[in-house]
Amino acid sequence: MEKVAEYLKIERAQEWRGELRKSMKAKERTSRERVDMLERDPDIRNKNIDEVNLGLTEELALLEAQRCLDCPNPTCISGCPVGINIPKFIKKIDAHDFLGAAVVLKETNALPAVCGRVCPQEKQCENNCFYTISLKKPAVAIGHLERFAADFERDSGKVAIPVVAESNGIKVAVIGSGPAGLSAAGDLRKLGYDVTVFEALHEIGGVLKYGIPEFRLPNEIVDVEINVMRDMGVKFVTNFIVGKTASVEDLKAQGFEAFFIGSGAGLPRFMNIPGENFNGIFSSNEYLTRVNLMNAANPEYDTPVLSGKNVAVIGGGNTAMDSVRTAKRLGAERAMIIYRRSEEEMPARLEEVKHAKEEGIEFMTLHNPVEYFADENGRVNRVRIQKMELGEPDASGRRRPYPISDSEFEIDVDTVVVSVGVSPNPIIPSSIPDLKMTDWGTIVVDKETMQSSIPGLFAGGDIVRGGATVILAMGDGRKAAAGMHKYLQEKVKK
Amino acid sequence: MNKIVEKEFFSENVAKLVIEAPEIAVSRKPGHFVIIRIDEKGERIPLTIASSDSEKGTITLVIQKVGVTSAKMLALETGDFIRDVVGPLGEATHIEKIGTVLCAGGGVGVAPLLPIVEGFKKAGNRVITVLAARSKDLVILEEQMREFSDEVIIMTDDGSYGTKGLVTHGMEEVINREKVNLSVVIGPAIMMKFAALTTKKYNIKTYASLNTIMVDGTGMCGACRITVGGKTKFVCVDGPEFDAHEVDFDQMMSRLGAYKEQEMEAYENYLKTVE
Ligand SMILES: Cc1cc2nc3c(=O)[nH]c(=O)nc-3n(C[C@H](O)[C@H](O)[C@H](O)COP(=O)(O)OP(=O)(O)OC[C@H]3O[C@@H](n4cnc5c(N)ncnc54)[C@H](O)[C@@H]3O)c2cc1C
Ligand code: SF4
Ligand code: FES
Numbered sequence: 001m002e003k004v005a006e007y008l009k010i011e012r013a014q015e016w017r018g019e020l021r022k023s024m025k026a027k028e029r030t031s032r033e034r035v036d037m038l039e040r041d042p043d044i045r046n047k048n049i050d051e052v053n054l055g056l057t058e059e060l061a062l063l064e065a066q067r068c069l070d071c072p073n074p075t076c077i078s079g080c081p082v083g084i085n086i087p088k089f090i091k092k093i094d095a096h097d098f099l100g101a102a103v104v105l106k107e108t109n110a111l112p113a114v115c116g117r118v119c120p121q122e123k124q125c126e127n128n129c130f131y132t133i134s135l136k137k138p139a140v141a142i143g144h145l146e147r148f149a150a151d152f153e154r155d156s157g158k159v160a161i162p163v164v165a166e167s168n169g170i171k172v173a174v175i176g177s178g179p180a181g182l183s184a185a186g187d188l189r190k191l192g193y194d195v196t197v198f199e200a201l202h203e204i205g206g207v208l209k210y211g212i213p214e215f216r217l218p219n220e221i222v223d224v225e226i227n228v229m230r231d232m233g234v235k236f237v238t239n240f241i242v243g244k245t246a247s248v249e250d251l252k253a254q255g256f257e258a259f260f261i262g263s264g265a266g267l268p269r270f271m272n273i274p275g276e277n278f279n280g281i282f283s284s285n286e287y288l289t290r291v292n293l294m295n296a297a298n299p300e301y302d303t304p305v306l307s308g309k310n311v312a313v314i315g316g317g318n319t320a321m322d323s324v325r326t327a328k329r330l331g332a333e334r335a336m337i338i339y340r341r342s343e344e345e346m347p348a349r350l351e352e353v354k355h356a357k358e359e360g361i362e363f364m365t366l367h368n369p370v371e372y373f374a375d376e377n378g379r380v381n382r383v384r385i386q387k388m389e390l391g392e393p394d395a396s397g398r399r400r401p402y403p404i405s406d407s408e409f410e411i412d413v414d415t416v417v418v419s420v421g422v423s424p425n426p427i428i429p430s431s432i433p434d435l436k437m438t439d440w441g442t443i444v445v446d447k448e449t450m451q452s453s454i455p456g457l458f459a460g461g462d463i464v465r466g467g468a469t470v471i472l473a474m475g476d477g478r479k480a481a482a483g484m485h486k487y488l489q490e491k492v493k494k
Numbered sequence: 495m496n497k498i499v500e501k502e503f504f505s506e507n508v509a510k511l512v513i514e515a516p517e518i519a520v521s522r523k524p525g526h527f528v529i530i531r532i533d534e535k536g537e538r539i540p541l542t543i544a545s546s547d548s549e550k551g552t553i554t555l556v557i558q559k560v561g562v563t564s565a566k567m568l569a570l571e572t573g574d575f576i577r578d579v580v581g582p583l584g585e586a587t588h589i590e591k592i593g594t595v596l597c598a599g600g601g602v603g604v605a606p607l608l609p610i611v612e613g614f615k616k617a618g619n620r621v622i623t624v625l626a627a628r629s630k631d632l633v634i635l636e637e638q639m640r641e642f643s644d645e646v647i648i649m650t651d652d653g654s655y656g657t658k659g660l661v662t663h664g665m666e667e668v669i670n671r672e673k674v675n676l677s678v679v680i681g682p683a684i685m686m687k688f689a690a691l692t693t694k695k696y697n698i699k700t701y702a703s704l705n706t707i708m709v710d711g712t713g714m715c716g717a718c719r720i721t722v723g724g725k726t727k728f729v730c731v732d733g734p735e736f737d738a739h740e741v742d743f744d745q746m747m748s749r750l751g752a753y754k755e756q757e758m759e760a761y762e763n764y765l766k767t768v769e
Contacts, residue, residue, distance in 0.1 A: 200580065200710075200712050201580075201710065202531060202538075202577070202578040202580070238578070239578050239579065239580040240517075240580070241580060241581075241583075241712060244521070244581065244582060244583060245517045245518060245521060245580070245581065245582070246521060266712065266713065266714040267713050268714070270719075270726060272726065276726070277719060277720070277721055277726060277745055277749065278748075279748060279749060279751075279752040280752075282716070282717075283715055283716040285714055285716065286709060286716055289709055289710065289714070289715055290709065294537065294538070294709070295535070300535055301535045301536075301537075302535060302536050302562055302760065303537040303538070303709075304537075304753040304756035304757065304760070306752070306753070377748070377751070378745075378748030378749070378751070378752075379752075425712070425713065425714070426713070426731075427712060427713070
């Protein structure tokens with residue numbers, strides 16, 4: 001930790017940073033309004049899949065970068081799960097060195113264009129910004145600036161291919177190609193390992209591809225990053241389920257010497273209430289996979305999806321927001337969120353809730369479904385819901401919801417998307433007999449090295465944390481890559 | 495990309511495809527299935543592995559034309575490629591020496607039944623197989639079934655081959671004649687439902703292999719879910735075989751029809767493009 005503080009201090013003391021700080025009075029910086037991201041019109045965007053956010057112009061980015069005070073004690077960094085040198089990248093923007101800003105981001109974050117779009121900044125860096133904490137003003141728009149720098153680099157066509165150490169010929173396997181797997185693979189390759197990523201689906205990217213919709217994270221953005229990794233020499237094998245197509249033991253026999261498991265939390269939860277298996281009721285994973293991965297909304301593709309008139313989405317997380325906004329885009333007249341707590345407890349990113357509202361999504365907070373009914377063809381046609389109230393905080397720190405008696409009523413729905421959370425994917429764990437697991441089905445790892453109970457087997461991301469975030473998954477991937485490096489170097493020495 | 499190395503029609507609408515898939519050929523066991531996607535725009539559908547050859551690195555699938563994807567599959571020729579093949583998926587059949595096993599297959603369910611018949615025979619059981627079809631030309635894999643069965647009973651709806659009658663008649667004939675320790679039924683949901691009702695009368699433990707709608711096949715989506723013994727199960731990871739007396743077949747039939755309208759429309763459009 002001390003080393004980091006020291007490094008930040010040295011970086012901050014550089015001449016160019018000092019000059020920038022002097023170039024404008026702090027008063028002037030703090031008197032500025034936070035800039036807004038450009039967005040597509042809600043009434044137009046809710047009918048297509050174009051990306052909602054349009055980014056910052058150079059002009060807006062410069063204005064926003066000037067707001068940053070380049071604090072001597074940059075508290076924002078402590079809110080970032082991968083410890084991006086935030087003031088440094090922002091000051092690079094301030095100095096008009098946009099490519100340089102992207103380089104700073106990539107020191108610690110392999111996918112800044114993704115994180116700039118999907119990180120819950122209001123709970124992380126921006127929540128710890130000096131503006132938020134001390135000035136009680138809107139934080140520096142760190143997320144918008146991150147996205148700006150990453151997009152600038154991509155659009156410039158000058159995406160830097162990271163330097164790869166000379167190949168050491170040691171084969172390592174990465175299982176799962178979500179953010180955890182991708183970041184582990186990138187780091188291991190940089191260290192010179194012969195890296196193969198095994199992915200169960202036919203596409204690389206994990207949730208970034210099958211879950212998060214195009215209007216929030218265009219596939220193209222993810223593909224650029226994946227192609228950079230291909231150029232670095234990372235090998236990708238799709239349609240390969242480790243534990244089914246071949247076991248970890250089989251792969252060991254093929255010469256793989258260490259493994260990173262980033263298989264995610266792919267198992268959808270249902271509520272187990274009566275009628276939940278009627279037609280027209282989906283898990284959010286199924287609904288989003290049909291639309292995002294299989295292109296079901298495009299008539300040229302064979303996969304069907306049911307596009308309802310009255311769509312209810314159960315839940316209050318990002319997945320719920322993505323599902324309900326997708327339903328609207330598929331033509332729903334009424335698309336609503338049914339969530340058992342109040343808006344304040346919603347785990348979704350603030351921006352998604354705001355965007356959903358602008359797009360005409362109805363919010364039924366403090367409501368919970370108790371039973372579904374169907375027509376003679378078995379298609380859901382009504383849901384009975386009950387009203388809820390909040391009590392004391394529970395283990396998650398959020399206030400626990402209680403049903404209000406005699407408050408039940410029914411509404412018409414023809415499509416329901418259940419988005420009440422996911423559990424870790426059990427395929428890998430159940431294929432490795434001695435792997436130590438928690439009661440929740442997550443893999444137990446050492447927090448520093450990310451090594452599991454089996455030497456040479458590392459894990460990170462949602463398979464270790466349960467449903468978490470992109471940035472935490474990436475941070476785990478990096479840590480694990482370092483842990484694997486250490487493990488393999490010691491093994492080689494022996 | 496997986497290459498088709500052999501194709502053979504069993505009847506007008508049913509064909510066998512032998513596909514290169516070396517890893518799957520090595521790891522698969524009876525009861526396993528694969529998910530395939532024909533091309534970039536294709537859907538993902540499950541197909542049971544009928545047999546495999548680990549030396550040649552191939553698996554055999556038997557496909558019946560029922561909709562767009564199966565029609566496209568049957569239009570492929572030897573030498574063509576299938577874009578994605580992933581597996582083996584599901585839990586393998588629990589094969590043991592138990593005594594007499596009554597296997598019943600209807601329609602294209604006969605194909606996934608074949609490796610199970612083979613497995614039980616090789617484990618030292620007496621295996622009696624009932625094959626049911628609408629008419630003589632729809633009876634498939636008879637020869638292969640005879641190779642691994644102590645007896646094969648053929649039932650046709652129209653009496654054009656074997657005995658005229660339903661699969662359940664053939665099953666009851668056997669049950670009334672000798673002690674049956676276990677039954678395995680695979681076929682259309684309605685056939686499995688009545689086969690299960692039949693064996694339930696006689697208290698014979700019965701497994702059914704369910705062919706629900708699937709997307710990923712790895713437990714990620716829940717498209718394949720079904721109620722078994724009052725609990726929701728995912729067919730792709732908890733199955734595909736379940737205690738047939740506990741399966742809610744009516745729900746299964748309803749869920750299989752979830753996309754009926756879209757499927758019919760897509761099929762009509764497809765026919766137009768081929769004509
Ligand atoms: C709809 C949706 C919206 C979200 N929105 C946000 C957001 O805005 N911000 C945010 O920070 N987080 C968000 N999240 C959460 C975030 O996406 C996850 O926390 C993150 O993707 C986890 O990364 P991962 O690499 O651990 O797993 P995943 O991204 O789940 O990737 C795991 C991969 O492993 C593959 N796999 C599984 N088993 C095997 C096997 N046996 N062999 C080979 N491959 C296997 C899977 O197919 C998958 O591709 C969202 C999640 C969803 C579902
Ligand atoms: S805390 Fe806010 S103002 Fe200070 S360096 Fe970080 S982003 Fe800039
Ligand atoms: S097919 Fe998706 S969970 Fe079974």
